[in-house]
Amino acid sequence: MNLELSPSVKYWSQFFHPIMMWALLLISVYAAYLGLQVQRTRNAQGEQKKELIKGRYNVRHYQIGSILLAFMVAGSIGGMAVTYINNGKLFVGPHLLAGLGMTTIIAFSAALSPYMQKGANWARVTHILLNFTLLGLFTWQAITGMQIVQKILTNA
Template identity: 35%
Template sequence: MMAANLSFLINLKCQSSHQNSLSSNLSDLTSKLPSQPPQLLLKHQLQQTVRQLKSSSLPLLALSFPFFLDPKDAVAVGGELGLLEGRTMALIHPVVMGSLFLYTLWAGYLGWQWRRVRTIQDQINDLKKQLKPAEGGDPSSPSPSPSSSPSPLESQIQQLTEERKQLVKGSYRDRHFNAGSILLGFGVFEAVGGGVNTWFRTGKLFPGPHLFAGAAITVLWAAAAALVPSMQKGSEAARNLHIAFNILNVLLFIWQIPTGIDIVFKVFEFTKWP
């Protein structure tokens, strides 16, 4: 019995010394390997993967590329985006949109002046139709002498004609078209940019009156611009709808100003320069 126990202890000691020898060899082997930080190791693996994908077909590359992106890189808050999360970038949207509100009023004035060019001509044509029956009275009646004073209708026609000439010199049609194009381009760009900047700063959007009114204003800009071809063909319904869209746009703009001011106060509260 004693001999059996002694044999068991000898075998156990041999196994223990063998395991210690393996652990020592493994530690020596790992100590000889160059130590690399986890980030460098991940970068090295990503570079190897990209080199392998370069030799593959384009559809395979397009399908597999999103799986190699780190989800943490998409986080919008925490300072990763630097100046894009700062107060300077956050204040660009209210400054630009405030300027576009004033520019909207200016574009509306130009459009109204161009409308007057057309409506005054219609008034002149109507007055001329009224003037012809008055002149075509009794043939035996003496014709008015050239030196006689013009009739009230003739005076009104002359006045409207001069007014229309001055309006035509103002080139309101081209100026209104250019103003509308600038308003559409910068307006849509900054309307989307405002939402993107909010995401940069907070990592999310805030559904509410300001966001929904801004989206409606953007849609009305596009809808008003879409009516231009029909307006150029003389459609009075398209012209009236164009005016209605822009009036609604201005009203939404005015209604949106208080909520925009509240957001500016929050920007100063929760952001820092720059």
């Protein structure tokens, strides 16, 4: 049984990871917005707080965060798998190492959820710091990823 992929499938499979990651970057910005609204709601008083609560920012932030966790981990593994299938090796460099770091950061950030739900302020502060670090790394990853896509297109 031959498990070799056709050249066409191998070529086009290289673009799924960058497209998915760009979508996740945009969703990450939205998650950051929701997180900031959660913080705003927490700090609000009176009528303003009642209005902000109606936005259900905490629920939406948690749901979007869960989606990001799942798809970022799957996208990271998928990107490495496609690279390995197409090249017989992984290219160990800043893009791969930062991507692995991002996957670790989002796992730790999500793991803080139970502590935040119990009101631990240290967990909230850590969660925010981790996620803004993640967002910065993610932006840099998008730029370096486009350089890799350009190399793929040039070598086609």
